[in-house]
Amino acid sequence: xxxxxxxxxxxxxxxxxxxxxxxxxxxxxxxxxxxxxxxxxxxxxxxxxxxxxxxxxxxxxxxxxxxxxxxxxxxxxxxxxxxxxxxx
Amino acid sequence: xxxxxxxxxxxxxxxxxxxxxxxxxxxxxxxxxxxxxxxxxxxxxxxxxxxxxxxxxxxxxxxxxxxxxxxxxxxxxxxxxxxxxxxx
Amino acid sequence: xxxxxxxxxxxxxxxxxxxxxxxxxxxxxxxxxxxxxxxxxxxxxxxxxxxxxxxxxxxxxxxxxxxxxxxxxxxxxxxxxxxxxxxx
Amino acid sequence: xxxxxxxxxxxxxxxxxxxxxxxxxxxxxxxxxxxxxxxxxxxxxxxxxxxxxxxxxxxxxxxxxxxxxxxxxxxxxxxxxxxxxxxx
Amino acid sequence: xxxxxxxxxxxxxxxxxxxxxxxxxxxxxxxxxxxxxxxxxxxxxxxxxxxxxxxxxxxxxxxxxxxxxxxxxxxxxxxxxxxxxxxx
Numbered sequence: 402x403x404x405x406x407x408x409x410x411x412x413x414x415x416x417x418x419x420x421x422x423x424x425x426x427x428x429x430x431x432x433x434x435x436x437x438x439x440x441x442x443x444x445x446x447x448x449x450x451x452x453x454x455x456x457x458x459x460x461x462x463x464x465x466x467x468x469x470x471x472x473x474x475x476x477x478x479x480x481x482x483x484x485x486x487x488x489x
Numbered sequence: 490x491x492x493x494x495x496x497x498x499x500x501x502x503x504x505x506x507x508x509x510x511x512x513x514x515x516x517x518x519x520x521x522x523x524x525x526x527x528x529x530x531x532x533x534x535x536x537x538x539x540x541x542x543x544x545x546x547x548x549x550x551x552x553x554x555x556x557x558x559x560x561x562x563x564x565x566x567x568x569x570x571x572x573x574x575x576x577x
Numbered sequence: 578x579x580x581x582x583x584x585x586x587x588x589x590x591x592x593x594x595x596x597x598x599x600x601x602x603x604x605x606x607x608x609x610x611x612x613x614x615x616x617x618x619x620x621x622x623x624x625x626x627x628x629x630x631x632x633x634x635x636x637x638x639x640x641x642x643x644x645x646x647x648x649x650x651x652x653x654x655x656x657x658x659x660x661x662x663x664x665x
Numbered sequence: 666x667x668x669x670x671x672x673x674x675x676x677x678x679x680x681x682x683x684x685x686x687x688x689x690x691x692x693x694x695x696x697x698x699x700x701x702x703x704x705x706x707x708x709x710x711x712x713x714x715x716x717x718x719x720x721x722x723x724x725x726x727x728x729x730x731x732x733x734x735x736x737x738x739x740x741x742x743x744x745x746x747x748x749x750x751x752x753x
Numbered sequence: 754x755x756x757x758x759x760x761x762x763x764x765x766x767x768x769x770x771x772x773x774x775x776x777x778x779x780x781x782x783x784x785x786x787x788x789x790x791x792x793x794x795x796x797x798x799x800x801x802x803x804x805x806x807x808x809x810x811x812x813x814x815x816x817x818x819x820x821x822x823x824x825x826x827x828x829x830x831x832x833x834x835x836x837x838x839x840x841x
Contacts, residue, residue, distance in 0.1 A: 402689075402707040402741055404675075409521060409576035411492075411545065415536055416569030417555050425490075425545070427521050427574060433673060433691050433705035441521035443490040443545050447738075448679055452577035457675065457689070457707050459740045462550055462726055466738040467681050474535075474554040474568045476547045477490055480738045481680030486691060488673035489716035497609060497664035499580075499633065504657030505623055505643050513578075513633070515609050515662060529609035531578040531633050540665035550638055562623075562642040562656045564635045565578055585785060585840035587756075587809065592833030593799055593819050601754075601809070603785050603838060617785035619754040619809050628841035638814055650799075650818040650832045652811045653754055666777075666795040666829055668763075697761060697779050697793035711826075712767055721763065721777070721795050723828045726814055730826040731769050744826045745768030750779060752761035753804035
């Protein structure tokens with residue numbers, strides 16, 4: 402999983418039926434020191450995240466696990482909202 | 490998922506039988522600021538996209554979900570056409 | 578999926594039993610403008626491709642779909658031979 | 666799999682229910698010569714790892730195997746703690 | 754799949770139970786011209802490879818196929834030992 406900031410959202414009326422009703426958020430991945438790292442991406446959300454929050458997300462088929470038995474065609478999903486992280 | 494522009498299509502008469510009848514589109518991924526990011530790729534389409542449109546696509550096995558129970562051997566699929574995106 | 582040129586083959590007598598009898602081809606991925614992009618890789622072939630041809634291939638578990646129910650341990654497979662591609 | 670150092674942990678009270686009770690650790694991947702390589706990431710742990718230890722972790726759906734039948738939505742999991750490695 | 758040289762091994766007494774008894778080898782991926790390409794990684798082996806040999810390996814869930822029905826939590830596995838490869 403990676404840390405990310407939620408920086409926007411996507412409006413798409415024509416999309417796969419299993420994506421209907423899903424919030425599509427734009428994420429900027431960040432590293433453990435808080436700096437941007439890598440390309441922005443679009444993720445579904447099962448954690449109730451909003452723009453401006455720091456989250457962690459999962460890539461791959463695992464991103465669809467929270468929506469079973471619906472087979473959501475996504476490869477990125479927010480699975481938690483970060484309170485804080487500590488470097489030891 | 491990633492944002493992309495549809496920039497072309499691929500003609501292939503000899504291909505896996507589960508790809509027959511599928512539209513094969515060439516995508517240029519873009520970032521949230523609209524600039525190209527990363528290599529072009531070939532994707533199947535379940536959203537009715539055409540050349541010149543902005544879409545979002547999924548990578549991995551999830552790209553074949555919209556075609557179940559047919560096991561389409563693809564690792565990239567357009568799952569929505571973007572009306573717009575907003576950066577908050 | 579990505580476009581690629583078939584540039585060679587691999588000879589391996591000791592390999593996983595589910596790879597026996599499979600053609601193992603060396604691919605050079607290319608972008609939509611025909612230039613090499615990224616590292617060479619080894620792929621199985623279900624499309625009848627040969628050295629010198631332009632193909633498109635799939636990465637990940639999907640590469641084993643054409644061989645079901647045999648569980649071929651591969652993460653890259655040629656699934657089509659390209660006649661041409663057009664940029665719109 | 667990749668070698669990594671455990672460099673921190675993440676606190677997240679709002680997260681997918683299948684992540685509840687899971688330790689979320691921040692990893693810095695390293696190469697075989699011990700130098701950092703690639704971005705930090707967040708992983709679950711099934712090996713009992715702690716901050717400061719050298720581990721190896723798995724990416725992808727495989728990261729959820731140790732928690733079956735619970736479908737943990739993770740794409741990275743520590744699966745072993747390294748005693749040492751030898752370059753031949 | 755990618756070509757690689759086996760350059761070392763990893764000793765780990767505390768690891769996921771489905772990794773017990775598995776040889777954990779350190780690989781350096783190489784390209785078709787034999788030069789190193791990309792980061793070292795740790796792979797399981799179902800082909801009987803040893804240090805110094807040239808192999809090809811698979812990434813992802815497919816790396817666990819040779820060990821079915823055991824669900825080995827690995828994302829990289831050696832599936833063949835290379836006799837030679839030819840560039841056409």
